[in-house]
Amino acid sequence: MPRFSPQPQKGFTDFFPDVLRVHRYVEEHLRRSAELFGYEEYDGPIMEPLEIYAAKSGEELVREQAYVVKDKGGRELALRPEMTPSLARMVAQIQKSATRPIRWYSVPTCFRYERPQRGRVREFGQANVDILGPDSSDAELEIFSLIRNFMESLGADGKLYRIRYSSRRYLDALLEHVLGVPADRTVEVRKMIDRRDKMDAPAFEKWVRDVLPENAIADRVLGLRPFADPATPPVADVPPAFRESAGYRELVEFSRKVEETGLAGVAVFDPTIVRGLDYYTGLVYEVHDVGTENRRALFGGGRYDNLLELFSNEPMTGTGFGMGILTVKLFLETYGLLPADVGKADRKGALYVACANAAQRGYAFEVAATLRREKLACEVDLDFQKLGRQLGRADGKGYGWAAIIGESEARDRTVTLKRLATARQETVPLADLPAKLNDLSRGS
Numbered sequence: 001m002p003r004f005s006p007q008p009q010k011g012f013t014d015f016f017p018d019v020l021r022v023h024r025y026v027e028e029h030l031r032r033s034a035e036l037f038g039y040e041e042y043d044g045p046i047m048e049p050l051e052i053y054a055a056k057s058g059e060e061l062v063r064e065q066a067y068v069v070k071d072k073g074g075r076e077l078a079l080r081p082e083m084t085p086s087l088a089r090m091v092a093q094i095q096k097s098a099t100r101p102i103r104w105y106s107v108p109t110c111f112r113y114e115r116p117q118r119g120r121v122r123e124f125g126q127a128n129v130d131i132l133g134p135d136s137s138d139a140e141l142e143i144f145s146l147i148r149n150f151m152e153s154l155g156a157d158g159k160l161y162r163i164r165y166s167s168r169r170y171l172d173a174l175l176e177h178v179l180g181v182p183a184d185r186t187v188e189v190r191k192m193i194d195r196r197d198k199m200d201a202p203a204f205e206k207w208v209r210d211v212l213p214e215n216a217i218a219d220r221v222l223g224l225r226p227f228a229d230p231a232t233p234p235v236a237d238v239p240p241a242f243r244e245s246a247g248y249r250e251l252v253e254f255s256r257k258v259e260e261t262g263l264a265g266v267a268v269f270d271p272t273i274v275r276g277l278d279y280y281t282g283l284v285y286e287v288h289d290v291g292t293e294n295r296r297a298l299f300g301g302g303r304y305d306n307l308l309e310l311f312s313n314e315p316m317t318g319t320g321f322g323m324g325i326l327t328v329k330l331f332l333e334t335y336g337l338l339p340a341d342v343g344k345a346d347r348k349g350a351l352y353v354a355c356a357n358a359a360q361r362g363y364a365f366e367v368a369a370t371l372r373r374e375k376l377a378c379e380v381d382l383d384f385q386k387l388g389r390q391l392g393r394a395d396g397k398g399y400g401w402a403a404i405i406g407e408s409e410a411r412d413r414t415v416t417l418k419r420l421a422t423a424r425q426e427t428v429p430l431a432d433l434p435a436k437l438n439d440l441s442r443g444s
């Protein structure tokens with residue numbers, strides 16, 4: 001018999017109960033925030049035709065990162081590397097009848113063949129929150145408010161993270177009018193700016209100089225650093241054409257709205273935010289840890305005006321984000337924001353049925369069934385031997401209470417109810433047990 005490795009594939013995760021509880025903790029907070037803002041949950045297929053990602057998501061995602069499966073009909077399917085194309089496909093089906101805006105969220109498992117590193121794995125939970133319909137950047141204001149609500153609910157105040165935003169249209173105008181990048185190289189220069197943080201400086205410089213042999217232009221691109229106010233890029237003369245561009249006007253207006261809505265503490269303009277996916281057309285944003293421990297984005301998102309055209313003749317715009325459950329978990333660990341017992345099962349109000357004699361097995365199961373019918377959680381020790389060991393196990397698993405069953409309890413249809421942390425115990429008729437436990441858990 002071959003013996004296989006018990007380890008999962010590289011970049012894949014075995015969610016042991018204690019690990020899964022932490023992920024669920026993050027997920028539940030996201031669900032709560034999304035629902036507080038009126039978003040409804042959806043889900044889609046785990047595989048989609050590869051071409052829907054090839055059409056608008058980007059080369060890297062498709063060529064380097066997609067897990068591709070050929071089905072028996074010879075079709076190439078990808079394990080979903082992201083959710084947004086599936087969302088667009090689903091929205092296209094109900095676009096005509098749906099009440100707008102469509103506010104939807106989802107917490108899918110996604111797959112990308114990436115080099116595993118801190119915060120990046122090959123199979124990952126990614127919460128997605130999107131709003132479709134409104135053209136106005138008020139939709140982004142809502143999304144930013146939702147992000148702030150979620151982060152606050154986890155105990156992270158605005159000093160620990162930033163929502164960094166820019167706009168594709170603004171960047172294009174900046175490249176054209178301020179940095180003088182020729183139009184035929186805009187796409188590549190955008191890509192460079194997006195990758196800058198992930199590359200070492202000499203490789204980055206070489207790439208810039210190869211693509212932009214004109215020294216003055218290359219120097220300006222290399223010199224591009226975050227600046228605080230989109231209205232005033234740090235250059236001697238800002239050409240009027242830049243200030244007149246749609247990208248400039250939109251972004252300057254949006255940053256004023258960010259101020260107005262009190263989001264300026266957490267949301268800051270950053271011209272180097274580009275985002276790797278091709279379908280973004282307008283405002284783009286990422287959430288970053290302000291510290292240095294978690295360098296990769298915790299969330300990434302943006303506005304997509306043309307994604308629905310893959311599936312529908314009727315245009316519809318949308319904006320939203322994806323958020324890695326793992327990246328947020330690491331962020332919370334960094335700042336000690338995870339509750340100490342988050343990985344542990346909470347069984348303080350639950351009951352352990354301990355019965356030292358197999359002859360009373362039937363009664364033990366009846367006690368458990370009675371409790372469960374009343375929605376009270378309990379576990380039956382299946383050993384039916386040494387009582388001391390059973391109570392030890394109950395204690396070790398964190399149970400608050402044990403129902404001890406012996407011959408006399410079975411005969412009288414009672415249990416001996418024991419509070420595990422103390423020596424306190426009393427005999428309770430089975431008929432009264434659910435009410436008694438409910439009273440005890442309410443502290444009366």
Ligand code: HAM
Nearest residue numbers: 082084120121124297298299300301320321322324327
């Ligand atoms: P994305 O930037 O590719 O955007 O991913 C968004 C977030 O998902 C990242 O910031 C990160 O937290 C998480 N993530 C991505 N790749 C991995 C990985 N390999 N391991 C762990 N976490 C990962 C999108 O996917 C867009 N579809 C988001 C979106 C929704 N745009 C509009 N709506």
